[in-house]
Amino acid sequence: MPKPFTPKVVTANALLEGDVIYLSADGWTRDLSQADVLTDEADADLRLIEASAQVDTVVGVYLADVDVQDGVPVPVHFREAFRAKGPSNYIHGKQEAPQQEQL
Amino acid sequence: MYHYTDFDDAFLKERNAQFRAQVERRIDGSLTEDEFKPLRLMNGLYLQLHAYMLRVAIPYGTLNSRQMEKLADIADRWDKGYGHFTTRQNIQYNWPELRDVPDMLDALAEVNMHAIQTSGNTIRNVTADHFAGAAADEVADPRPVAELIRQWSTDHPEFQFLPRKFKVAVTGAAADRAVIKAHDIGLQIVEKDGTLGFKVIVGGGLGRTPMIGKVLYEFVSQEDLLPTLEAIVSVYNLLGRRDNKYKARIKITVHENGIEDIRARVDSRYKLIREQFTGIDQQMLARIEADFATPTFVKSDVTPYHSTYQHDPLFRSWADTNIAAHKNPDYAIVSISLKAHGKTPGDATSRQMRLMAQLAKRYGHDELRISHEQNVILPHVHKGDLPSVYYALKAEGLGTANIGLISDIIACPGMDYCALATARSIPIAQEIATHFDALKLEHEVGPLKIKISGCINACGHHHVGHIGILGLDRAGVENYQITLGGDGTEDAQIGERAGPGFSADEIIPAVERIVMAYLDLRDSPAETFLNTYRRLGLAPFKAALYPEAAANAA
Numbered sequence: 001m002p003k004p005f006t007p008k009v010v011t012a013n014a015l016l017e018g019d020v021i022y023l024s025a026d027g028w029t030r031d032l033s034q035a036d037v038l039t040d041e042a043d044a045d046l047r048l049i050e051a052s053a054q055v056d057t058v059v060g061v062y063l064a065d066v067d068v069q070d071g072v073p074v075p076v077h078f079r080e081a082f083r084a085k086g087p088s089n090y091i092h093g094k095q096e097a098p099q100q101e102q103l
Numbered sequence: 104m105y106h107y108t109d110f111d112d113a114f115l116k117e118r119n120a121q122f123r124a125q126v127e128r129r130i131d132g133s134l135t136e137d138e139f140k141p142l143r144l145m146n147g148l149y150l151q152l153h154a155y156m157l158r159v160a161i162p163y164g165t166l167n168s169r170q171m172e173k174l175a176d177i178a179d180r181w182d183k184g185y186g187h188f189t190t191r192q193n194i195q196y197n198w199p200e201l202r203d204v205p206d207m208l209d210a211l212a213e214v215n216m217h218a219i220q221t222s223g224n225t226i227r228n229v230t231a232d233h234f235a236g237a238a239a240d241e242v243a244d245p246r247p248v249a250e251l252i253r254q255w256s257t258d259h260p261e262f263q264f265l266p267r268k269f270k271v272a273v274t275g276a277a278a279d280r281a282v283i284k285a286h287d288i289g290l291q292i293v294e295k296d297g298t299l300g301f302k303v304i305v306g307g308g309l310g311r312t313p314m315i316g317k318v319l320y321e322f323v324s325q326e327d328l329l330p331t332l333e334a335i336v337s338v339y340n341l342l343g344r345r346d347n348k349y350k351a352r353i354k355i356t357v358h359e360n361g362i363e364d365i366r367a368r369v370d371s372r373y374k375l376i377r378e379q380f381t382g383i384d385q386q387m388l389a390r391i392e393a394d395f396a397t398p399t400f401v402k403s404d405v406t407p408y409h410s411t412y413q414h415d416p417l418f419r420s421w422a423d424t425n426i427a428a429h430k431n432p433d434y435a436i437v438s439i440s441l442k443a444h445g446k447t448p449g450d451a452t453s454r455q456m457r458l459m460a461q462l463a464k465r466y467g468h469d470e471l472r473i474s475h476e477q478n479v480i481l482p483h484v485h486k487g488d489l490p491s492v493y494y495a496l497k498a499e500g501l502g503t504a505n506i507g508l509i510s511d512i513i514a515c516p517g518m519d520y521c522a523l524a525t526a527r528s529i530p531i532a533q534e535i536a537t538h539f540d541a542l543k544l545e546h547e548v549g550p551l552k553i554k555i556s557g558c559i560n561a562c563g564h565h566h567v568g569h570i571g572i573l574g575l576d577r578a579g580v581e582n583y584q585i586t587l588g589g590d591g592t593e594d595a596q597i598g599e600r601a602g603p604g605f606s607a608d609e610i611i612p613a614v615e616r617i618v619m620a621y622l623d624l625r626d627s628p629a630e631t632f633l634n635t636y637r638r639l640g641l642a643p644f645k646a647a648l649y650p651e652a653a654a655n656a657a
């Protein structure tokens with residue numbers, strides 16, 4: 001039996017700043033909670049291809065596993081948790097200036 | 104200090120202009136990421152977890168105050184007000200934006216610095232003993248020859264696409280402070296019948312398959328050094344495995360072919376190319392040596408040192424750990440700890456960088472060094488000035504008296520920054536340091552090197568730590584594996600794996616059990632952790648680490 005498809009988000013780094021971004025319903029966001037949760041495999045593949053084509057805005061596009069809690073995506077793996085928040089030795093990265101701005 | 108020629112200046116200007124155009128073309132979309140990535144890597148620019156990372160070379164760890172001040176200015180203007188000093192005597196900026204990097208490189212060029220060959224499969228920044236030119240035990244200053252190697256290797260057309268990166272370290276002393284046996288090529292200046300030459304070690308390295316280098320030649324004369332190096336790297340360039348990234352290092356080439364076979368190949372290559380080296384390199388070396396002339400030491404009063412030593416126990420404690428013997432008995436080598444308890448190992452704020460630069464200018468003949476242990480050195484301080492230097496350092500959080508002790512930890516950036524990491528390193532280092540500081544055991548325990556890497560690449564040198572810690576990902580959870588008995592000095596040894604790893608919660612108590620076992624087992628306070636380990640082996644430490652397994656076996 002094929003493995004069941006688990007929820008995912010499309011993620012990448014922004015070309016200019018290098019920071020972690022996620023694909024939302026209307027473009028890229030820096031905030032994981034705003035990301036589009038993809039529950040259908042074919043849809044996820046399609047969004048991944050579309051996102052990867054945006055070569056002059058983003059770098060290193062891939063699908064990351066998420067859990068959905070109270071309707072909001074949260075990271076499954078600790079690596080994604082750090083990407084979503086920033087480093088743990090300083091209040092740098094996203095935790096420094098919580099922002100919802102669109103790319 | 105090496106002084107740039109017009110040629111050097113023009114070379115950097117041209118190189119930076121080229122990269123600026125490449126960045127512009129990436130931003131306007133005319134270069135794809137696949138096209139751009141090798142170009143940015145050639146200029147030390149990585150893309151890490153949360154941002155870009157710019158790695159700047161500090162050749163053989165030597166800086167003057169202007170350069171240190173420039174590093175501080177760059178941290179303030181284009182980064183977040185700090186920089187991270189690494190085990191390869193580089194500085195890394197963790198938060199630059201792509202657009203700004205050409206300006207950062209231009210700022211560096213103003214003080215003769217750059218990021219060339221800090222990445223890629225080339226000969227990387229040449230590292231050296233951080234006490235070079237000052238140490239009491241040194242045969243000769245290793246920096247002139249390190250500079251010659253840098254000039255020879257920079258943009259060397261044959262060596263831009265080696266099978267893998269290539270690292271050279273040089274020491275001028277028998278006590279190895281440059282970890283030469285864990286480098287692709289390690290060089291030690293030695294004396295034979297009154298002339299100086301080099302002991303050449305090849306095939307050391309850490310990473311996935313850690314190995315201690317082997318002696319290729321016991322003595323190579325100064326004139327033969329560059330042709331010998333050229334022959335070694337040529338042989339590796341041809342023979343090195345390109346089919347598998349993990350087997351591409353010269354350590355594997357030496358291991359698979361045997362040192363005798365490598366020596367025979369290097370010998371024949373050497374014969375072929377020797378005559379291309381007509382002696383110009385020796386003229387260059389002579390010019391470089393003049394740039395590294397020993398500063399003029401002054402004769403002045405050392406009593407402030409002795410009286411402060413007697414009256415201020417904090418100063419005494421600092422002087423006991425952070426000062427090393429200088430070749431001039433009125434002088435001292437000061438190691439400034441970038442390991443304040445609970446802080447990120449190797450990080451310095453721009454304020455701290457500026458203070459260190461000022462102290463170097465005022466009290467240190469304008470010289471600074473970066474150590475592979477992620478600390479900063481003032482190599483020439485008159486003993487009479489030590490109290491002033493100490494109180495100034497203390498005021499900026501730089502007076503920690505812990506060089507060589509349990510909290511003087513090397514930690515790579517780990518999962519907090521590095522895209523290759525499998526676990527975090529920094530918080531583990533922070534917790535160990537604060538824990539043993541709270542226990543007030545650090546000075547009682549004495550010399551003990553803990554080194555931490557966040558993945559198998561071993562940037563944190565964990566294999567050569569007395570206690571090495573390797574962060575791994577075990578089913579989506581951070582897990583830490585311990586090795587014991589590693590040593591990065593002239594008696595280099597790869598540590599032994601102690602057993603199953605520990606969770607992030609368990610690792611600090613595990614380290615404490617090892618340290619307590621040592622305090623119990625040592626035959627006197629004079630016996631260091633490493634010596635106790637060497638006398639007794641892994642077993643008693645393993646029993647302390649895994650008390651349950653030991654109880655079940657009993």
Ligand code: HEM
Nearest residue numbers: 189190191308309310311514515516520521523560561562
């Ligand atoms: C965050 C960016 C970094 C990246 C992406 C990175 C990447 C790597 C990789 C891929 C290797 C393995 C090479 C091999 O064995 O073939 C390696 C090894 C190494 N790196 Fe890093 N590194 C980073 C930061 C650092 C830092 C901060 C230090 C110093 C604290 C460092 C020092 C070293 C050293 C000493 C090795 C040694 C192993 C050897 O070549 O024998 N690196 N690094």
Ligand code: SF4
Nearest residue numbers: 515521524557558562
């Ligand atoms: S050891 Fe691994 S985690 Fe640490 S800096 Fe090197 S590559 Fe990154």
